[in-house]
Amino acid sequence: MADEKKFSLDMKPATNGHLDVVYEENKPKMDKRTILKNVFVVSLGFTFLFTAFNSMANLQTSLNKEEGVGAWSMSTIYVSLIVSCMFLPNFIIARLGCKWTIPLSMIGYILFMCANFYAVKGTMITASIILGLGAAPLWSAKCTYLTQLGVWYAKLTSQDQDGIINLFFGFFFLFFQSSQIWGNLISSLVFTAKEDNSTKPVCGSKFCPTDAVSGNVTSNFDQADTKVYTVCGIYLGSAVIAAIIVSVFLDKIVLDKESSAEDRKLSPKLLVSTFRHLFSSPIQLMLIPMTIYSGVEQAFIGGDFTKAYISCTLGIWNLGFVMICYGVADAICSILFGRLVHYIGHIPFFILAFVTHGSLQIAFLYWVPSKDEPIVFYVSAALWGMGDAVIQTQINALYGHIFHDKAEAAFANYRLWESLGFAVTFAYNDYLCTDTKLYICLGVLAASVVCYTMVEAKLYYDHKRSADISVPGK
Template sequence: MSKTTILKNVFVVSLGFTFLFTAFNSMANLQTSLNKEEGVGAWSMSTIYVTMICSCMFLPNFVIGRLGCKWTIPMAMLGYILFMCANFYAVKGTMIPSSIILGLGAAPLWSAKCTYLTQLGVWYAKLTSRDQDAVINMFFGFFFLFFQSSQIWGNLISSLVFTPATHNQTSDRECGAQFNPHDAVQGNKSNNFEQSHDKVFTVCGIYLGSAVVAAIIVSIFLDPIVLDKERSEDDRKLSPRLLVSTFRHLISSPIQLMLIPVTIYSGLEQAFMGGDFTKAYISCTLGIWNVGYIMICYGVADAICSILFGRLVQYVGHIPFFILAFVIHGSLQITFLYWEPHREDMLIFYVCAALWGMADAVIQTQLNALYGSVFSGNAEAAFANYRLWESLGFAVTFAYNDYLRTDMKLYICLGVLGASVVCYTIVEGLLFKAKTKSANITSP
């Protein structure tokens, strides 16, 4: 590919995912508040990520081997389209099956995207004689700039549609860290969560159209590629080979083992923001119609910082940014434990969302790029591990969403964050040791 063609394909992938996750991310932000009866929303989200864990082990190589990176992406998007359709009648009988189908396609979707961008980064680095790690960082930063901007468009849609003519003034005395999930469906909290069927159908229809547009964009404009690493005949068979290679990669790589906590935390912190902050803090205190507006602030900060950090990392490395993310998230989680949210605290909601988005930008871009650069020779097994452990973080968080008070969830977040800090420090030590050893070998 020429440099122009490579950049065009990076743009097409980014644009397609923007349309797709304009629908999915915003619908996911609403699940625990909108589909709260019998825990349908939380259980559907947990089902997605449990299924993704299974899918990571068996399907990515098989699907990509059969369809190629290009066609894997739009075919996997069909599961997201079905999920949007299920939200028109959100009961367990529709949401759980559609969540399973989405989860099965999600692992090949993300593996194909990561493999595609990593390969483009390798080619572009060779064509421009630039550092491979820096180019991969730049491409992932550009991708997440578009990807995180989906928070803006989708959340703007939900807030504009759901905003009532008159705002209900409800008590906020049990919101925040003391929020009990049962408060969403009983007592004087319910009018902050309820929406008319017409408004729900309008939002679902817009999101469905956005997901369909995503599949069309990728199908028409994305170029097929042939990976530098040729696929064997085993890649075309549905077998546990990836399961074996994933765990072989896990066992054989101390760095991969040490990346498990921070990868789990990546899923956990996103699930907390989308499932707990939106419900226990925003919807409970301000009403569901404010979820979109505040999450737009989160998305804007995430998008800007994604591209900014993706460019700056080539000058200062990964370490300062990971430290920044750990400090911000740790400080916010402690703040959430002691903060009693009120309607008058509107600015605090926006500031907290923006800061969380800034730190999430670091975790998303730098962790993806770290996997891509450290494990470039075995990208599929590495990214399968990435999706497996991140999905576990999502799944567990949504599974206990309706059973634990918010303060207990925050303690869990802080515990996993602490383990992530320790293990990431070990990772950087191992990488430094490996670089020093390589330099000693190559020096005269």
């Protein structure tokens, strides 16, 4: 393992409010091979971890349907995540460093996998709270670690820093997105088809939570305990392997920033700045509906489409195959649209996402799913993934572009409102029928379209006014 003191950075406040990176040339640097090795280790660790979690999350509302255990556990994760985002990342990373924050935070995911062996509210809710509290430090540590490696590698190779950082994150997400494929493939290969029901199930928009336990479609959801334990065991093993990979093979890096007294305090500083930014920025207020929709639409595809359409009609053993199609489309479009946006701007892509998701939601209201038309499920999942790719990549880019000088508070708002969308959607999952949920999705989407149009209009007006002011005589 590389010496943890091989390379150091001084992070000093600059007059522009950002941080100046001062390299100490007299100290040995982490070599290029070690940097690339660490990028690979982080990417591989997260791939194993989210092979387990993403697929288990897709199964929650179908597998743990009794008393709404699955839906409530997912809602609890995102409520805990909101709290964690505001208080814990800086505090934990400052004490443990990026390297050890990552495997420690993974323990929450491991406990969540363990809880699924005995999926009752007591075990699942407790594990979900622990997972949610650890999720924010996990992702913050990963982002900090990869960013720091990018800075070092750019210095060593005399390349553009932003370009190297984007390259490292692109490599990471290439691995991360593949977790949807491996995890869903595992569940579909392990679960087995049941005998055909004589009773025709009520699936699609007319599906209600009670239908999954009323007897007419239970065989489409239920699996033998041995099959469930096999899937849980594989996912648990995958999460444990992730923690071992990071603990053993990831090198520790030391940042002077981590040792600051302010970061070691468990203070509400970020919480205060988050709400100060919210109420001082009209554009941030107008972005709230679209940010909430980001959570709502992800929760719908993972909690309602999987249950009311896929599992109900095709059986839980086909759920993984359909969600693989969603994940692949999402990954490909994320990469493709991320490149094309530089040439045609983000407005056409937002229009594409709004039209695609709106059309799908209207179609879902009237579509009567049939197991004789499996291709429709795959096409629907792929189209939803295409829309999700736009929403995820472009909202992040929009926040970064508009609030580049207040990035920390702005992205805290992003995490807050998106997590709220997740939490609320999973909270009502077990109480409303699918058609009602679709109307809610359409309502939030409509509000998003209106508010996003107002954002673009304000940005255009502000830009035009600035241009007029800069021209003499105007």
